[in-house]
Amino acid sequence: MAQNRIQFQQGLSLPAFLARYGTEAQCESALEEARWPDGFRCPRCGGGAHCVLHRPRKWFQCQVCRHQASLTAGTVMQGTKLPLTTWFLAIYLIGQDKTGLSALELKRQPGVSYPTAWALHHKLMKAMAEREAHYTLDGIVQVDDAYLGGERTGGKVGRGSENKVAFVAAVSLDDAGHPRRAKLTPVKTSSAEVMGQWARTWLAPGSTVRSDGLGCFRAVTQADCRHEPTVGGGRKSRDLPEFQWVNTVLGNLKTRLSGAHHAFAFVRYAERYLAAFAYRFNRRFDLAALPKRLLVAAVGYGPAPLCSLRSAESH
Numbered sequence: 001m002a003q004n005r006i007q008f009q010q011g012l013s014l015p016a017f018l019a020r021y022g023t024e025a026q027c028e029s030a031l032e033e034a035r036w037p038d039g040f041r042c043p044r045c046g047g048g049a050h051c052v053l054h055r056p057r058k059w060f061q062c063q064v065c066r067h068q069a070s071l072t073a074g075t076v077m078q079g080t081k082l083p084l085t086t087w088f089l090a091i092y093l094i095g096q097d098k099t100g101l102s103a104l105e106l107k108r109q110p111g112v113s114y115p116t117a118w119a120l121h122h123k124l125m126k127a128m129a130e131r132e133a134h135y136t137l138d139g140i141v142q143v144d145d146a147y148l149g150g151e152r153t154g155g156k157v158g159r160g161s162e163n164k165v166a167f168v169a170a171v172s173l174d175d176a177g178h179p180r181r182a183k184l185t186p187v188k189t190s191s192a193e194v195m196g197q198w199a200r201t202w203l204a205p206g207s208t209v210r211s212d213g214l215g216c217f218r219a220v221t222q223a224d225c226r227h228e229p230t231v232g233g234g235r236k237s238r239d240l241p242e243f244q245w246v247n248t249v250l251g252n253l254k255t256r257l258s259g260a261h262h263a264f265a266f267v268r269y270a271e272r273y274l275a276a277f278a279y280r281f282n283r284r285f286d287l288a289a290l291p292k293r294l295l296v297a298a299v300g301y302g303p304a305p306l307c308s309l310r311s312a313e314s315h
């Protein structure tokens with residue numbers, strides 16, 4: 001079964017990773033290539049002519065406008081005092097997701113405190129979320145509503161739980177019925193208005209949405225999508241084979257959250273945790289390439305100051 005092929009793929013071993021990105025010089029080169037695959041471009045004027053300064057990390061001075069740019073300026077690493085090797089190790093561990101934040105602490109370099117590990121983790125999750133926001137779903141899409149902190153995804157059961165966030169779980173399928181992409185989106189409520197908005201944002205027109213009988217899903221037709229509710233389906237119908245993949249994703253998410261993260265502030269951080277989960281799921285066929293892709297996402301995302309990381313998300 002396809003799932004096994006994914007679970008048993010090689011990925012990139014830690015020794016292989018360290019052989020490639022174990023020194024500052026290696027990380028500098030990799031960062032430079034990720035930022036400017038076709039050579040330096042001045043962030044201010046776009047010019048290519050430059051000279052290189054070492055202070056001690058590599059800087060670039062544009063020969064047109066004299067602007068000076070560090071390797072990390074304008075990326076999620078901007079202003080960092082950490083060695084690049086620490087950033088790269090975080091990218092590796094978070095990308096591979098064998099362990100998440102707990103691994104960052106476990107394998108921490110001297111001097112990497114819990115707050116530093118937290119910031120690394122959240123900055124990289126934001127970069128993953130940003131990348132995921134570029135993609136919509138199309139074709140046949142299985143959709144369900146779920147809760148973080150509810151019984152389907154771990155945490156305290158019961159409607160009274162305060163640390164509970166509603167989200168829409170959706171998985172698009174290929175022609176053979178295999179899952180392609182997942183999207184997990186926090187929402188305020190599962191109302192028709194919210195589902196219509198969700199569909200207009202995240203579904204390509206012409207998609208076919210399969211859901212259980214919950215009324216709000218009809219609103220996907222507002223986004224020029226077809227709606228196929230399960231016939232005669234009450235809420236029980238979500239256990240039918242038609243919902244196999246969205247159920248699989250929700251099951252994996254539950255395992256994931258009950259393992260590495262235990263409980264976190266769902267209400268505040270749901271969006272980035274869910275997007276990071278989807279990011280990995282959507283790139284599950286090539287785990288070995290994941291660190292490099294996450295590096296590209298991290299340099300493309302831009303600075304993420306701590307105050308913005310800590311502020312509550314609105315969804």
Ligand SMILES: [Zn+2]
Pocket residue numbers: 042043044045046047062063064065066067
């Ligand atoms: Zn310039």
